[in-house]
Amino acid sequence: MSRGLRQLGRLRAACSLGTRPSSFGLSQSRGLTGALPELTKDRYPHVKRGDYATLDENHLRFFTELLGTNRIVTDPSQCEGYNVDWIKNVRGYSQCVLRPKTTEEVSRILAFCNEHRIAVCPQGGNTGLVGGSVPVFDEVVLSTSLMNEIISTDDTSGVLVCQAGCILESLDTHLADHGLMMPLDLGAKGSCQIGGQCGTVLGLEAVKANGEILDCLSTLKKDNTGYHLKHLFIGSEGTLGIVTKVAIHCPPKPKAMNLAFLGLDSFESVLKTLKKAKHELGEILSSCEFIDERSLDLVTSRLKLKSPLAVHPFYMLIETHGSNNDHDEEKLNTFLENVMAEGLVLDGTATNEVSKMKNIWELRERITEGLPLEGYVFKYDISLPIESFYSLVPAMKERLGESAVRICGYGHLGDGNLHLNICVKEFTQDVLKRIEPFVYEFTSKLKGSISAEHGIGFRKPKYIHYSKSHTSIELMKQLKTMMDPNGILNPYKVLPS
Amino acid sequence: MDDYKFLFKVVLVGNAGVGKTCLVRRFTQGLFPPGQGATIGVDFMIKTVEVGNDKVKLQIWDTAGQERFRSITQSYYRSAHALILVYDISCQPTFDCLPDWLREIEEYASSKVLRILVGNKIDREDREIPAHVGEEFAKRHNMYYLETSAKESDNVERLFMQIAEDLMKQARNRDLPRYDSNTQSINGRTSTISDSNCCSKLQ
Numbered sequence: 001m002s003r004g005l006r007q008l009g010r011l012r013a014a015c016s017l018g019t020r021p022s023s024f025g026l027s028q029s030r031g032l033t034g035a036l037p038e039l040t041k042d043r044y045p046h047v048k049r050g051d052y053a054t055l056d057e058n059h060l061r062f063f064t065e066l067l068g069t070n071r072i073v074t075d076p077s078q079c080e081g082y083n084v085d086w087i088k089n090v091r092g093y094s095q096c097v098l099r100p101k102t103t104e105e106v107s108r109i110l111a112f113c114n115e116h117r118i119a120v121c122p123q124g125g126n127t128g129l130v131g132g133s134v135p136v137f138d139e140v141v142l143s144t145s146l147m148n149e150i151i152s153t154d155d156t157s158g159v160l161v162c163q164a165g166c167i168l169e170s171l172d173t174h175l176a177d178h179g180l181m182m183p184l185d186l187g188a189k190g191s192c193q194i195g196g197q198c199g200t201v202l203g204l205e206a207v208k209a210n211g212e213i214l215d216c217l218s219t220l221k222k223d224n225t226g227y228h229l230k231h232l233f234i235g236s237e238g239t240l241g242i243v244t245k246v247a248i249h250c251p252p253k254p255k256a257m258n259l260a261f262l263g264l265d266s267f268e269s270v271l272k273t274l275k276k277a278k279h280e281l282g283e284i285l286s287s288c289e290f291i292d293e294r295s296l297d298l299v300t301s302r303l304k305l306k307s308p309l310a311v312h313p314f315y316m317l318i319e320t321h322g323s324n325n326d327h328d329e330e331k332l333n334t335f336l337e338n339v340m341a342e343g344l345v346l347d348g349t350a351t352n353e354v355s356k357m358k359n360i361w362e363l364r365e366r367i368t369e370g371l372p373l374e375g376y377v378f379k380y381d382i383s384l385p386i387e388s389f390y391s392l393v394p395a396m397k398e399r400l401g402e403s404a405v406r407i408c409g410y411g412h413l414g415d416g417n418l419h420l421n422i423c424v425k426e427f428t429q430d431v432l433k434r435i436e437p438f439v440y441e442f443t444s445k446l447k448g449s450i451s452a453e454h455g456i457g458f459r460k461p462k463y464i465h466y467s468k469s470h471t472s473i474e475l476m477k478q479l480k481t482m483m484d485p486n487g488i489l490n491p492y493k494v495l496p497s
Numbered sequence: 498m499d500d501y502k503f504l505f506k507v508v509l510v511g512n513a514g515v516g517k518t519c520l521v522r523r524f525t526q527g528l529f530p531p532g533q534g535a536t537i538g539v540d541f542m543i544k545t546v547e548v549g550n551d552k553v554k555l556q557i558w559d560t561a562g563q564e565r566f567r568s569i570t571q572s573y574y575r576s577a578h579a580l581i582l583v584y585d586i587s588c589q590p591t592f593d594c595l596p597d598w599l600r601e602i603e604e605y606a607s608s609k610v611l612r613i614l615v616g617n618k619i620d621r622e623d624r625e626i627p628a629h630v631g632e633e634f635a636k637r638h639n640m641y642y643l644e645t646s647a648k649e650s651d652n653v654e655r656l657f658m659q660i661a662e663d664l665m666k667q668a669r670n671r672d673l674p675r676y677d678s679n680t681q682s683i684n685g686r687t688s689t690i691s692d693s694n695c696c697s698k699l700q
Contacts, residue, residue: 351538
């Protein structure tokens with residue numbers, strides 16, 4: 001069930017739980033194909049390297065003694081895959097990648113780096129979209145990819161405890177044997193099962209910059225004793241500590257799944273259909289996704305996927321999860337008849353056959369993969385009030401005109417989360433200036449968020465103020481100073497300097 | 498919203514490969530898609546036609562013929578106004594299965610539903626079921642009968658237009674299949690309407 005990628009994508013962005021979507025084209029060996037992007041230090045000359053140590057023989061000896069020669073990468077060509085983000089937006093020049101297996105190893109690495117002022121860039125699956133998971137300069141990369149052990153699974157409480165480097169797909173496969181699945185509410189799924197959202201990450205274990213291990217790995221659903229420290233790490237993107245273990249609350253796997261793919265002629269119809277879906281499908285509505293015509297065109301033309309529908313300006317993907325298929329079909333059937341009768345939906349297909357559901361989901365999930373084939377991509381992950389959800393796309397089209405190859409929008413309609421993508425032949429400062437800060441000002445005016453789930457990373461710290469108050473940012477800075485006084489953890493990211 | 502007078506739901510059923518999807522594509526898009534893959538689940542689309550001076554919307558549901566892809570289809574019979582049962586005139590087994598399809602229709606659809614038997618693929622030269630055999634079968638089961646070719650576009654327009662006209666007449670006479678408007682009931686197949694009045698003739 002690969003759409004979970006989006007779900008965990010958020011979790012990963014939030015707390016550096018490593019995942020690497022298999023369909024994303026980054027090979028297991030981290031080999032890179034195609035042209036490399038310009039070095040980040042050259043493209044962003046205003047960013048200056050911090051006062052950190054330069055790696056020397058003594059440092060490398062310590063790391064090698066700790067991890068052995070197999071779990072330290074120093075060969076420049078092998079390091080390349082860890083230096084470039086997968087959308088090829090940014091590139092660092094780290095010459096050392098560490099691959100610990102245990103919390104204790106992470107702890108010893110950080111304690112050492114803190115003492116010697118060595119900057120560290122924590123990296124999970126390197127699927128980040130805002131340049132947060134690759135080094136800016138020569139930071140040591142701490143990869144969690146070997147920290148992939150599942151520690152425990154409780155069938156009754158539905159609590160999974162695992163190391164931070166577990167890949168979602170394998171977790172999902174593992175959970176299936178227990179009749180469970182990864183939580184639906186993280187990022188991907190429609191708004192409807194709101195219940196468990198803040199409860200999904202029950203607890204975590206993290207290593208602080210000085211090497212101290214912080215155990216917040218509670219598996220209790222309710223625990224209101226003192227500050228909820230685990231939340232400090234959610235959204236910290238590895239700047240406050242390195243998450244080493246997580247406890248996740250997993251819902252039971254649904255017995256019945258149905259999927260409808262719909263074609264619509266206006267955004268107004270999309271909104272009305274969403275509203276009807278919420279009312280008529282109620283508790284079984286598990287996903288409500290939105291794709292515009294240019295996004296679908298990308299996967300059909302560039303990736304040669306087949307769409308089951310004729311061409312329409314907008315498409316929706318509506319999925320239901322339930323425990324009784326007769327009941328679900330009945331509801332979905334009535335809903336589909338009603339939206340067609342009202343003229344909201346012109347064309348569609350519905351199925352509960354696994355292979356067809358997978359094919360339909362691919363139309364949505366592989367958009368991200370198709371984008372880089374157009375050239376350079378400016379990606380924006382924005383939350384907007386639902387009624388103005390789509391307004392940014394036509395606004396950008398008007399502003400950029402011919403200078404963009406493709407401007408398209410898709411996203412999690414239920415969450416009001418729009419992925420706006422602007423493809424240009426190649427990166428130029430001129431286009432960048434026409435897009436930013438306009439896109440953030442526009443979002444801010446509509447009271448949206450400039451980063452719904454991708455995080456802030458390297459590319460967006462100077463825009464964080466569009467979504468967070470001065471007071472909040474100041475408190476974040478104080479927390480950072482307190483928890484990482486030497487600033488060794490993921491420098492140049494998240495907070496503005 | 499739209500200025501249409503009537504909205505009718507038309508459902509196509511029949512064995513796999515008889516040409517249900519091609520009939521629908523021919524009618525809604527004017528296309529004959531060669532190498533059409535098996536329908537999985539159900540596809541649905543809207544086509545607006547004019548009957549006299551009135552706009553009529555046909556909501557067409559194209560169901561999967563293959564057993565393993567059909568689990569979702571039964572609930573779609575329920576609120577149908579017309580059912581098109583399709584077989585392939587060059588393929589005896591698709592004709593032999595008609596009684597099975599009728600049993601399913603009896604079980605799930607309203608007794609007042611307009612039923613049309615369609616022998617498709619008359620462009621083919623290896624016919625196995627003579628027209629009169631199809632016609633007799635239709636007569637015996639109170640169905641309207643028509644032979645079509647989606648490939649050559651023979652009788653396709655006529656098929657759907659006649660359905661639209663006939664349903665309009667039924668609607669004006671308040672003789673459409675009725676379905677319980679509260680369809681939320683969880684375990685409910687709609688109970689069939691009691692009177693046995695049959696409306697099988699298209700004029």
